[in-house]
Amino acid sequence: MxxxxxxxxxxxxxxxxxxxxxxxxxxxxxRTPDGALNSFYAAVVVLPAYALLLAxxxxxxxxDTPILQLLTVEGIAYVVSWTAFPLALFRVATLMGKAxxxxxxxxxxxxxxxxxxxxxxxxxxxxxxxxxxxxVSEGLVFGVMMAMLTYQWFVLRTALSLPGLAxxxxxxxxxxxxxxxxxxxxxxx
Numbered sequence: 001m002x003x004x005x006x007x008x009x010x011x012x013x014x015x016x017x018x019x020x021x022x023x024x025x026x027x028x029x030x031r032t033p034d035g036a037l038n039s040f041y042a043a044v045v046v047l048p049a050y051a052l053l054l055a056x057x058x059x060x061x062x063x064d065t066p067i068l069q070l071l072t073v074e075g076i077a078y079v080v081s082w083t084a085f086p087l088a089l090f091r092v093a094t095l096m097g098k099a100x101x102x103x104x105x106x107x108x109x110x111x112x113x114x115x116x117x118x119x120x121x122x123x124x125x126x127x128x129x130x131x132x133x134x135x136v137s138e139g140l141v142f143g144v145m146m147a148m149l150t151y152q153w154f155v156l157r158t159a160l161s162l163p164g165l166a167x168x169x170x171x172x173x174x175x176x177x178x179x180x181x182x183x184x185x186x187x188x189x
Contacts, residue, residue, distance in 0.1 A: 003038050011039065015111040019151055023158050029111065031104030039110035043082045046113050049121045050078065056128055058189070065189045077185035084181060085109075085174045092170065098160045105159035112155045116148045149175070 007030065014028030029035060054074055055062070062070070086106050093102040123144045127137040149171055157167035 003041050007038070008041070008045075011042075011107070011111040012114060014108065015115045018108060018112060018155050018158065019115050021154055026104060026108060026158060029104060029107045031107055033103050036103035036106040036110075039107040040082065042110040042114050043078070046117045047078070049117045053121060053124060056124060058186075061189055070189060073185050073188045077181050081178060081181045082110075084177045088173060088177065089170065092173075093160060096160075096162075096166070098162070101160050105156065108155050108159045109152070112151060116151065119144060120148060 010028045011030070014025040017025030017028065019025075030038065058065075058070070086109070089106065089109070090099075090102055093099050093105065098105075123141055126132065127141050132140065152174065153164070153167050153171045156162065156170045157164060160167070162170075
């Protein structure tokens with residue numbers, strides 16, 4: 001079922017509130033199975049920014065790789081990256097007895113990607129612009145990445161009512177899956 005503009009704005013409000021470490025942000029999400037399914041629309045919202053980041057990251061390879069190969073490999077990697085962690089999270093949530101909280105956790109996790117991209121993309125653009133000295137630029141990117149990992153930790157901890165260490169383990173799992181998918185895709189180019 002397509003999302004309405006008010007539903008998208010509500011989800012983004014929830015993601016923003018969670019970014020401010022406000023647990024009440026969860027109240028803005030549709031935490032039903034339908035809401036979890038609809039939260040994958042966040043992948044569509046994030047896609048243009050992701051494509052720009054991909055172009056920046058692979059700029060040196062663009063001339064050497066056929067465009068169809070690039071689009072196919074990276075398109076599949078994008079879909080896999082949006083589904084691998086949710087599948088793993090479902091299994092982990094079930095094993096931990098948190099399955100009833102899974103739809104809300106997935107919804108919050110997916111919509112939080114929009115907030116993360118809204119912060120990460122300008123940071124990378126500033127970094128590659130050359131306006132900042134390299135040490136400052138690298139420090140800024142590192143700081144933003146740490147903030148995004150902390151945000152993911154808070155989202156998962158809040159949405160699944162987890163202890164901090166368990167939420168941290170899930171963030172590490174997500175980081176590992178993302179890196180593995182990205183490395184595999186880059187190796188195919």
